[in-house]
Amino acid sequence: MKTDKTMTCRRFREQLDELLAGTLSDAERRSMEEHAAACEACAAALRDARRALDAATPHIEITPPAGLRERILEAARRRLAEQGSEPGLAASAIAEPAAAADRNEAAASGQPRRPVRRIVGILSGAMAAAVLVVAALTLGFNTPARAARNNFAQAIVAMNGVRSIRIELHIRTDADENFDYTNPLDEPVPHTIEAIYSPQLLWRIEKPGRKALYDGKHTYLWFDALREGEVLPYSPGVAGMLFQLIDPGQLLSFEEQLTRSHDGSRYTLRREGDTLRLTVHSPAQGDFSQSDYMRNSSVAESDTRREYRFDAASGRLLGGSITFLAADGRERTLLEIDRIEYDAPLDAATLTALPEGITWRELTQPEAATSRLAGIDAGRAARLILDAFATWDTEILDEALSAYGARARQLLRSRYAGATVVECSAPVRSGNYPGLFIPCRLQMADGSTEELHLALRNDNPQRSWVVDGGL
Structure with missing residues (x-):
């Protein structure tokens, strides 16, 4: 299997916690996965780390008692001191972005190193699981989301x-x-x-x-x-x-x-x-x-x-x-x-009983589009539609208002027939709507004005602009 030659066992262990936290780039993640596939020792380290994280991840939301993080870190310092390590190693493993070895490597290569949090690989066994609890609660392993996902x-x-x-x-x-x-x-x-x-x-x-x-x-x-x-x-x-x-x-x-x-x-x-x-x-x-x-x-x-x-x-x-x-x-x-x-x-x-007295409109077949509202931009389509209000041009409006039934179009005609455009702004996107909104101001037939956001979309097979709301 082809592997990333720059991925060493040491670098793999340095980035292991970031792999578990999901903070690596796609390229870095793939590089680590390829290395683990070719290196049994690193694959075993990954399996152990995942088991420790699973064991340390609660299935319900946990509110840590006051001082829990400090007590666990203090216990880690004492355990490492008993094993002959420096007393401050556990704290630096979490709080310091990079250890001295990283700085030495960077100096030797002349390349800056990305800060790396070191958790997995420095501590082992039960102590690793203990620090992973702290990480899950305080350093971004998103335990609540994992618990929610399980539920x-x-x-x-x-x-x-x-x-x-x-x-x-x-x-x-x-x-x-x-x-x-x-x-x-x-x-x-x-x-x-x-x-x-x-x-x-x-x-x-x-x-x-x-x-x-x-x-x-x-x-x-x-x-x-x-x-x-x-x-x-x-x-x-x-x-x-x-x-x-x-x-x-x-x-x-x-x-x-x-x-x-x-x-x-x-x-x-x-x-x-x-x-x-x-x-x-x-x-x-x-x-x-x-x-x-x-x-x-x-x-x-x-x-x-x-x-x-x-x-x-x-x-x-x-x-x-x-x-x-x-x-x-x-x-x-x-x-x-x-x-x-x-x-x-x-x-x-x-x-499944249907009510009586309803006029049904079949929408199983797409309606044919005229060339008037296809192949143009949304701003031009909006002007054609709104200008058609003045004389209620059905050639344009029956197509533009095809999302509305016949009775709804009659109600729209009674309100908007004779209206003229005072101003139209540039189309804008907003929210999750798949189309565009065109802010407009109309002068109604009775002399009053109305402001609206005409909703237009053209995600139909004909790519024809239709009014989807705003009236």
């Missing part, structure tokens, strides 16, 4: 035997908005989620103003006020973030993956009697470098504290909440799970 994995396994589920929850949102939309200033809106897993996945989500279900073949989405709905191929995306709750195992898998993503999230896990409580503090996700327009418009795009409660014996998810964390320190609960019923007595026919 999520246990809960995912616990979901395997569940046949059906019913979840009741409240979300601060607009009843007519999509299932992803949240707003800390809105009142809590009740939601229900029901799913049958066997012999075939079926699910239904309801909130006042918007409903969706999957009958095993098609996804249906409808709007109570408009009496209008859409029929799509299997499209879990219509459920937004709530799709992860249709099968809590998906939510747990999602959170489990986040523990590996280093997105800035922090984890704590504590036991309260028969319950494990996992808390995740997460920063807003998405690109806000050009605009904050989408900040705090969804759970993912908000600074949040997510709290989950698990049964300690079975691992099943018992409940949870998501709290919005404002920059000024204020908090507001965005989502609260009120009740989870596993193996709920659900009837497949009732679960």
